[in-house]
Amino acid sequence: MKIGVIGGGAWGTALAAVAARGGEVLLWAREPEVVAAINADHANPLFLPGVALSPAIRATGALGDLAGVDALLVVAPAQHVGRVLAETPVGATPLVMCAKGIEAGTRRLVGEVAHAAHPGAPIAVLSGPTFAHEVAAGLPTAVTLACEDSDLQARLAARLAGPAFRPYASTDVMGAEIGGAVKNVLAIACGVVEGAGLGQNARAALIARGFAEMTRFGLARGARAETLAGLSGLGDLVLTCSSTSSRNFSLGVGLGRGESAATLLADRRTVAEGAFTAPVLVEAARDVEVDMPIVEAVCRLLDGAEVRAVTRDLLSRPLRDEV
């Protein structure tokens, strides 16, 4: 199975490294310097510095070159997936969605964006607690690999699995997507707690109450509770809410210290998906009449509200049952 990868950021490159253990990989990158570095030096110093890549990974700047691969891993940032896929020859090639987010305007998860662009292509979702640099270093990692077609799921899992990379099977594509999209927003909230010095109790409370929000929203959208409690939901939430290795958590730390979102986002080359997902998630939650106060609080903080005011409002909401 020849694997194509769309996106030469940290995660696209790390996944290319995973796939290269089992055969040929063709990676599309937007930046000509990334294409050149992968082909000439077997490295991606721009997005995944310090990692030696396999010569089995070839890079291209032309999406048309991806015609003829057997499966495509889609690893462009969520807001760009639709446009990039529109220019990619896909046909009936399976699309494995590895980006985490919801498209602004359409309120579609990336799998839904892909299906709209290429209705003939089977959709799978690969998601879980996966810092790219750890995966690239060969550290043990487990993910959810969801696909409604169990035979295709098994073929993809066999192609990507390795001694330190373990995909678990699921048919719950919606559940696998929702966990990854929502946890990015909640990680910003946990970063704010860290940056503002609000303490470890507050962070644990946000993880637990954030998981309640993720579960309410996921169930309303047809996800299964056990998927949300698994690797792609709770697993990724815990990882991303506990580490400055997370770009979303780090963005929150800056907000918690009183820096503006505009400045923090302008200063980065890498993507913090939660900043783009938060406002559209608020709209998507209203569509299904689900209350997501922490997600709404993150939106206010991104819009410039003061941490003290947002915290006070969250804590003074009417008392309620936990479940």
Ligand SMILES: NC(=O)c1ccc[n+]([C@@H]2O[C@H](COP(=O)([O-])OP(=O)(O)OC[C@H]3O[C@@H](n4cnc5c(N)ncnc54)[C@H](O)[C@@H]3O)[C@@H](O)[C@H]2O)c1
């Ligand atoms: N980095 C991780 O550890 C990790 C792990 C799991 C999932 N993800 C998800 O993977 C996706 C990609 O993240 P990443 O970490 O690989 O990216 P990155 O932050 O390392 O790099 C940014 C990427 O955005 C691309 N980009 C910027 N502007 C673009 C445009 N106009 N059109 C197309 N692409 C554009 C760049 O080419 C680059 O590939 C995100 O949805 C992220 O949430 C990341």
Ligand SMILES: O=P(O)(O)OC[C@H](O)CO
């Ligand atoms: O750095 P983040 O916050 O985008 O998180 C990376 C991955 O999604 C963790 O699973």
